[in-house]
Amino acid sequence: MWIYEKKLEYPARVSSTNPRLAKDVITQYGGPDGELAASLRYLTQRYTMPIPQAKAVLTDIGTEELAHMEIVATLVYNLIRNATVEQIKAAGLDPYYADHDKALYFVNAAGAPWTATYIQSKGDPIADLHEDMAAEQKARATYEYLINLSDDPDVTDTLRFLREREIVHFQRFGETLNLVHDWMSSKKVFY
Numbered sequence: 001m002w003i004y005e006k007k008l009e010y011p012a013r014v015s016s017t018n019p020r021l022a023k024d025v026i027t028q029y030g031g032p033d034g035e036l037a038a039s040l041r042y043l044t045q046r047y048t049m050p051i052p053q054a055k056a057v058l059t060d061i062g063t064e065e066l067a068h069m070e071i072v073a074t075l076v077y078n079l080i081r082n083a084t085v086e087q088i089k090a091a092g093l094d095p096y097y098a099d100h101d102k103a104l105y106f107v108n109a110a111g112a113p114w115t116a117t118y119i120q121s122k123g124d125p126i127a128d129l130h131e132d133m134a135a136e137q138k139a140r141a142t143y144e145y146l147i148n149l150s151d152d153p154d155v156t157d158t159l160r161f162l163r164e165r166e167i168v169h170f171q172r173f174g175e176t177l178n179l180v181h182d183w184m185s186s187k188k189v190f191y
């Protein structure tokens with residue numbers, strides 16, 4: 001079970017209405033390397049991890065990614081909530097508006113909807129942990145591209161926080177991979 005804390009893990013302030021930036025940032029909501037994909041990937045893979053420490057790390061990080069999904073949703077909504085239809089059209093966000101108004105939906109920056117094919121759950125802890133480490137690096141790279149695209153200092157500040165967390169997660173998955181390797185060698189199972 002989860003206990004909900006009614007605050008964001010990090011502030012999601014924006015300097016001004018900016019639907020163009022919202023169109024880019026939304027990829028970390030519903031894109032291939034975004035927070036929905038990360039949280040669902042880890043919270044699903046945890047069942048087949050062979051040692052308690054690995055289950056715990058996947059649960060912890062999967063939970064934190066849900067909190068990051070909430071931060072990204074808040075950023076996107078704050079960027080579009082006061083936008084006029086003219087601003088939305090000028091930003092090229094009108095196809096999204098036609099389907100969703102200003103509601104949050106899981107799409108990438110090009111508007112393609114989220115799909116479970118973004119993630120894998122292989123039943124093999126070595127394969128899954130390697131996927132998780134790669135996922136963290138891809139998320140880090142995406143946050144760097146979004147920081148390059150951002151013309152809003154408040155949004156940039158939040159994106160920097162999220163980027164740093166991906167680095168921490170990558171390191172924790174690396175430690176977990178070593179623990180699983182140790183467990184396997186003690187069991188005389190070779191990969």
Ligand SMILES: [Fe+2]
Binds near residue numbers: 038139165166169
């Ligand atoms: Fe992460």
